[in-house]
Amino acid sequence: MKKPDFYPAMSRNSEKNVDGLKTSDLTLNLVEGGLRLQGAGKESLPKMPLISVITVVYNGVGYIDETILSVINQSYKNIEYIIIDGGSDDGTVERIRKYNDYIDYWISESDSGMYDALVKGFTLVNGEIVCYLNAGDYYHHNALAVVAEIFDSYDVEWLAGMRVNYNENSQVIHADLPSVYRKELVRAGVYGKFLPYIQQESVFWRKSLLDLVDYAYLKKMKLAGDYYLWYCFAKSTDLNIVNSYLGGFKYHANQLSSSIEKYNDEKLLFVEGPRLYYFPLIMFEAVFWFFPVRLKVLFSKKYFIYSRERKMWIRG
The missing domain is CATH 3.90.550.10 (Spore Coat Polysaccharide Biosynthesis Protein SpsA; Chain A)
Known part of the structure; x- marks a missing residue:
């Protein structure tokens, strides 16, 4: 070759x-x-x-x-x-x-x-x-099989799974199903600051979305490069969610708590910032995160759930 x-x-x-x-x-x-x-x-x-x-x-x-x-x-x-x-x-x-x-x-x-x-x-x-x-x-073990089935079966450009964390012994210590990620709130830099973060280890996208990314800008970043990707993707498409464990983030002993503040400071260099009228929406979304899965799926078509009757992933 x-x-x-x-x-x-x-x-x-x-x-x-x-x-x-x-x-x-x-x-x-x-x-x-x-x-x-x-x-x-x-x-x-x-x-x-x-x-x-x-x-x-x-x-x-x-x-x-x-x-x-x-x-x-x-x-x-x-x-x-x-x-x-x-x-x-x-x-x-x-x-x-x-x-x-x-x-x-x-x-x-x-x-x-x-x-x-x-x-x-x-x-x-x-x-x-x-x-x-x-x-x-x-x-x-089956993460990419789920991802492949959904991307092949539906007009999806950007997908996230459950948010999962591991401890130093690789044991799962937390898992939750994200709420809806709104494009305007992604661009405003809300997630990870006012609302829970988008977990990079569970995110997948079509290659075409990389055309939206300024590589020269991205390569100079130190901490918030993942959010810069989400910011770029959100200009074009919604982030869909699948009710499945795909991947997770592992805590290490040498991670510094101060990194979160530095991460959010770096985000401020490129995000649009929340407008005043976003805050009622942010408050509603903060409550929505605690809704059970069935209610989340009922309120939004951005979710994929598995149908045991049809033996396939379907939109909620």
Whole structure:
């Protein structure tokens, strides 16, 4: 397979080593591998859209295995998995290398931060559906099967599942079904500030939505890059919700509580800010979050629930 011009790592001066991987000269400090370098390629199939999963990591040797295994062991098999490592020196690269024959493409080189790495991943995806999963977080075994069925069956561009949190022992410690995410409130920066956050680990979207994103702006961000994506997507489409556990966020001992304040400060650089007349709506939505699932589904057609009679996911 001819290597496309847009693979930045593949335009480097590199030599193939005995493992079938490519290692650049020491000045570039670049290592890459995966199925693409072996000539393999993937595409969407009838009833099986290709889902591209990106993982970005830097010195995550204690977390990366669990994340990788949650992707490559999915019950759904038409997956393109890309890992962008920021030049780890703690053994992370060696862990990634173990799964070389299960990862479509991975690269390890220095970068300017998480969202610089994520943008690199976005430029590499071929999938019809895109998502990203940070090292330490992981998907439910059947998550991508749910996602593929809904995107293939309905005119959906942007989808979120239940919000799930894990503790340091990978035990689920919280799960809830989100309320309706309103486009105007997403653009106003309300979620994560006045209303519960949109959980990135459970969000999936069509690749076409990335055309709305300014990559040059995104790659400079430090904390709120996920919300910048939601802000861009909300200019075009609604965020639908499926009543299913797809993925979750894992708490780590080195996470700082002050990061939430810094996260919201960074959001203020691009969101529109809540207008005065939004606050009654925000108050109503705050109460709506506590409604049982049946009432949420009754009040909105943005929900997908599973019909046991029809044996398929349907709009609520």
